[in-house]
Amino acid sequence: MKRTTFFLLFYLFxxxxxxxxxxxxxxxxxxxxxxxxxxxLYELANAQGDSLVIGNAYIAGCSIERHYNNLKGDSALYxxxxxxxxxxxxxxxxxxxxxxxxxxxxxITFQQASHLSGIxxxxxxxxxxxxxxxxxxxxxHIEFVWHMTWAYANDFVSRKFAAYDNNQRQMYSAIVxxxxxxxxxxxxxxxxxxxxxxxxxxxxxxxxxxxDGYHLTLTIGRYTAACTWCEFLTGKIVDGNPYFPDTITxxxxxxxxxxxxxxxxxxxxxxxxxx
Numbered sequence: 001m002k003r004t005t006f007f008l009l010f011y012l013f014x015x016x017x018x019x020x021x022x023x024x025x026x027x028x029x030x031x032x033x034x035x036x037x038x039x040x041l042y043e044l045a046n047a048q049g050d051s052l053v054i055g056n057a058y059i060a061g062c063s064i065e066r067h068y069n070n071l072k073g074d075s076a077l078y079x080x081x082x083x084x085x086x087x088x089x090x091x092x093x094x095x096x097x098x099x100x101x102x103x104x105x106x107x108i109t110f111q112q113a114s115h116l117s118g119i120x121x122x123x124x125x126x127x128x129x130x131x132x133x134x135x136x137x138x139x140x141h142i143e144f145v146w147h148m149t150w151a152y153a154n155d156f157v158s159r160k161f162a163a164y165d166n167n168q169r170q171m172y173s174a175i176v177x178x179x180x181x182x183x184x185x186x187x188x189x190x191x192x193x194x195x196x197x198x199x200x201x202x203x204x205x206x207x208x209x210x211x212d213g214y215h216l217t218l219t220i221g222r223y224t225a226a227c228t229w230c231e232f233l234t235g236k237i238v239d240g241n242p243y244f245p246d247t248i249t250x251x252x253x254x255x256x257x258x259x260x261x262x263x264x265x266x267x268x269x270x271x272x273x274x275x
Contacts, residue, residue, distance in 0.1 A: 023233050025107040026055040026099065028133065030062040032114055032149045034081070035216040036194055040226035040245065042083050047243035050234045054083040057099045063113040063122065068129040071096045071136075097136050104139040107233070109192065111147040114214060115160035118174025123182045130186060145232075146183055146191045148267075150198035151175060156213030168207070172199055176272045190232075197228040197263035199273055204255060219247045220256055227260035237261055 023045075027033035033056050045052045058079040059066070070077055080091045080099050100108070110129065116122035130144055151171035152161050164171035175195055183191070198209055198216070201224050209221040216222045223244065231238040239261045244253035266272065 022051045024053040024105045026105045027109045028057045036225040039222045043243050044230040056081040065125040068125040100136045109145045109147045120178050146188050148195040150195040153210040153213045192232045193263040193267040194225045194228050197260045200259040224256040231264045
């Protein structure tokens with residue numbers, strides 16, 4: 001009887017497929033992390049057999065410096081958006097510390113406020129923020145990752161765009177150069193290249209991926225960013241993923257997936273678009 005039980009257990013653990021890993025990712029961000037993570041990302045991962053727990057610590061337009069001061073002062077200013085297999089939940093007026101401690105996050109992402117993303121001096125608080133966040137994490141194997149945001153649409157009119165001479169390519173190049181110069185010294189080695197994917201899509205479809213000049217459209221814009229995050233997080237090629245919303249055609253979905261995959265591949269090879 002014991003011998004039979006042993007072989008049965010051996011069979012179960014050896015030959016039956018293992019359960020897909022649950023990947024827990026928290027974005028310490030703003031509306032650009034909202035664009036990238038709160039629509040389509042969970043569904044894309046689920047369609048390929050992966051499960052995500054997605055957290056977004058949200059304050060509109062929040063900069064690295066402000067995140068640091070909020071965490072240091074334990075300020076209850078955040079909107080916490082959390083997506084699991086049970087749905088999407090929101091909680092307002094919550095501290096960043098409590099969000100960090102809510103889960104054993106596998107990955108925590110940082111990003112700069114979009115208008116500061118290509119200005120190196122605005123990253124001075126990133127090492128301080130990273131160390132303070134790390135002190136509150138509950139996962140000894142936590143990985144800190146950078147979310148590369150996208151340049152503004154060329155027709156966007158704002159004083160925030162003036163720092164880049166109101167030029168999309170100049171803003172994009174500034175974002176790339178700032179990342180490459182700043183992140184290695186902070187100990188952040190992997191990048192989610194949403195900004196590359198959006199730029200690639202602009203070459204294919206035109207400058208039509210923003211709904212207001214800087215936030216992404218709720219269809220192909222957000223779907224492209226979600227595809228980029230999905231491939232980065234799961235390590236599975238997103239091109240061919242069966243999920244896409246009914247607001248996007250199959251042809252548009254395929255293009256979004258292809259450019260998201262190309263962006264991840266380029267970034268992994270250390271290649272960026274050059275102007």
